[in-house]
Amino acid sequence: MTNDLSDVNARFVLTVPDVFATPQVLQGFSTDDAWATEEVDIAEVMIGVDGIMSAGYTPFIVQQTVIFQATSPSILSVMEAWKSAMTAAQQTFWAQGTILVPSIGTQYQLYNGVLTRITAFPHAKKVLQPVSYRISWNGYNASPMV
Numbered sequence: 658m659t660n661d662l663s664d665v666n667a668r669f670v671l672t673v674p675d676v677f678a679t680p681q682v683l684q685g686f687s688t689d690d691a692w693a694t695e696e697v698d699i700a701e702v703m704i705g706v707d708g709i710m711s712a713g714y715t716p717f718i719v720q721q722t723v724i725f726q727a728t729s730p731s732i733l734s735v736m737e738a739w740k741s742a743m744t745a746a747q748q749t750f751w752a753q754g755t756i757l758v759p760s761i762g763t764q765y766q767l768y769n770g771v772l773t774r775i776t777a778f779p780h781a782k783k784v785l786q787p788v789s790y791r792i793s794w795n796g797y798n799a800s801p802m803v
Contacts, residue, residue, distance in 0.1 A: 661760040661761075662760060662761070663760045664691065664758060664760065666759050666760065667691070667756065667757060667758045667759070667760070668682060668755075668756070668757045669682070669683040669691070669692065669723070669754065669755075669756050670682050670683070670754065670755045670756075670757075671683055671735060671752055671753075671754050672752060672753045672754070672755075673739050673742075673750050673751070673752045674751075675742070675750040675751070676738060676739050676742045676750050677735075677738075680755075681731070681734070681735045683723065683725075683731045683735060684729065684730060684731055685725050685726050685728060685729025685730055685731050685732070686723075686724060686725055686726065686729070687724040687725060687726055687787035688726065688787070690724040690787070691723070691724060692721055692722065692723045692724065692756075693721070693722050693724075694719055694720065694721045694722075695719075695720040697717040697718070697719060697720075698715065698717065699714065699715065699717055700712050700713060700714055700715060701713050701715050717796075718793050718794065718795065719767070719793070719794040719795075719796065719797055720773075720791060720792075720793055720794075721767070721770075721791065721792045721793075721794060722774075722789050722790070722791050723736075723789065723790050723791075723792065724787050724788070724789045725787060725788055725789070725790075726787055727779035727784075727785035727786065727787065727788060728785075732788060736772070736775070736790045739752075739772055740772060740775055743772065749771045749772075750771075750772075751769055751770065751771060752767075752769075752770040752771070752772070752792065753766075753767065753768055753769075753770070754766075754767035754768075754770060754792070754794070755767070757802060758802075759802065762801055762802050763799055763800070763801065763802060764799070764800055764801070764802045764803075765797050765798070765799050766797060766798045766800070767792075767794045767796075767797045768794065768795055768796055768797065768798075769794065769795030769796070770792040770793060770794040770795070771792065771793050772790060772791070772792055773791050773792065773793045774789075774790070774791035775788075775789075775790050775791070776788035776789050776790070
């Protein structure tokens with residue numbers, strides 16, 4: 658096993674069947690960020706006055722933020738097309754995703770995702786700033802790449 662942490666060859670493929678006929682490869686990520694997820698609580702724990710702890714599994718939503726350079730072709734061709742389809746239909750369109758990370762030999766299958774938050778357009782500073790899109794996933798599975 659190597660100690661390679663590079664993500665330069667990682668790929669993110671998004672499938673939104675009600676919007677696109679084929680899976681879409683996302684590209685043009687931000688300089689320092691491509692995607693990130695928030696921490697989630699997967700169990701509720703409590704302790705009684707007698708010091709005995711109880712715990713229970715709780716379902717969770719994975720909040721993922723995908724960050725693009727303002728020049729990314731995926732903004733208009735994928736993310737804004739998905740947002741526009743939802744706006745026109747006034748309903749959500751569900752996605753599936755696959756992230757392949759060869760450097761660590763892992764693939765992530767993301768399922769039942771909905772576009773839930775967007776940056777409407779890039780902030781204009783010295784240069785146009787990155788934009789982000791949040792996808793709320795019902796879950797994911799991690800497994801070795803085959």
